[in-house]
Amino acid sequence: MSAQRATVMILAVYVGLIVTSSLQALLPWRMSTPEVALLVVLYLGLGGRGTAPTHIAVALVLGYLADLFAGSPKGLQALTLGVGMVLARAASSRLDVATPWHTMVIALVATAAHGLLLVAISSSLYQGDATSALGLVPTTAVATALVAPFAFALLRRLDRRLQPDPRALRMS
């Protein structure tokens, strides 16, 4: 993966986090926010382009940003997204993400797994009440799954601009 592509993906997550938090501030009702950083990790990991170390490094930076914006302990989402990237890369040859439905199902399952991992690692923060935090997992997974096809389409667009040859993209 080129440095340019990595930078664009990191900037995309940065903008996504800003937009998500700002729009949430305007809405009169409370809603679960999609896991923007996880979507980019899934996109990169399932796409399979680039080496594992570069992908993990990008996932760690995305996790760092997610931690910073969410106010979570530093390293928490960096670790979960790093693990997510490893798993996404491992599954990339077995999963088909050709249609929006595929994308939604994969995002749903991945976000649920990510949420469970997040709660498990940070269970000490929930002071013995981690089970109630688990209630957040389904709604966050659904919110992320609904946004996933649009996010993937946007990221593919960005990728095409960076690399005009469509044969270079495995997920067309």
Added chain:
Amino acid sequence: MTLTRRARELVIVATLLAVPVLFLRANLAATEHLNVVDRAILRVSAPLQSGLTGLARGVGNVWTRYIALVHLREDNARLVDENARLRAELVTAQNGAVRTADLEKLLGLRGSLQFDTLSARVIAVETSAFFRVVRVRLDRGEADVKPGMAVLASAGVVGRVQRVFGPYCDVLLAADPKSSIDVVVGRTGGRGVLKGIAGSDRYRTRIEYLERKDEAAEGDLVVTSGLGGNFPRDLPVGKIIKVDKRGFGLYQNAEVQPVVDFGKVRDVLVVVPRESQPIGPLPEPPAGQGAGGDRR
């Protein structure tokens, strides 16, 4: 890919994954620490969030006015439009009145407090459902605000400052599981610790370590105890909606509905205790509005 290269990649991946583990071990307990890079990123991001929020509000206003002014060809349409515009204006005026009333209450609260406060405006709300933090823009800089300081809305307690960067800070909501606030039940005087409960449907809190002998009941007002040094006494926190005395032991649990609707908070006050003036009780509230007036 050769075996050597694969092994080398595995070692690099394992090393990279070890980095966040080490960071996490160091930062799990203290999330308020920010280094130079963190500060720089947050200081750049906060104005963008503020600008985007302002822009979206502006676009919303323009859209409302546009809708109210189109279709002016015929008298009937004009009258319908005028009616719609007047209705929209009425809604805007009502919203303005609500906001003015809210600000007046904040001003009243500010005047009644025995210590300094800073006004602040909410510019961003939680980016992760698992961590309940809102970002506010202060009217003064980081020299005046420190982590741990109490944050109030006109209705009551919002939370406490988690971390500060420039003229912005993150506020840990009282509904976050990491939050704990020393409180008393207004009617009985029973003390406990208010903690947040994670949940997707609404913001929830509960009182822990509330002695079983304290006859807390649904509808009881919960206020701050003033102990712990951050929150002034007698600030409304919430109302008890459920008391759980199941099982044995010294304590009972009570679920509390916060008085502040965290999703709708727009303006807040940050309590800045003076060195020479420790946080003390509020002046006696008017009859019928007492936060803890009927305490036993």
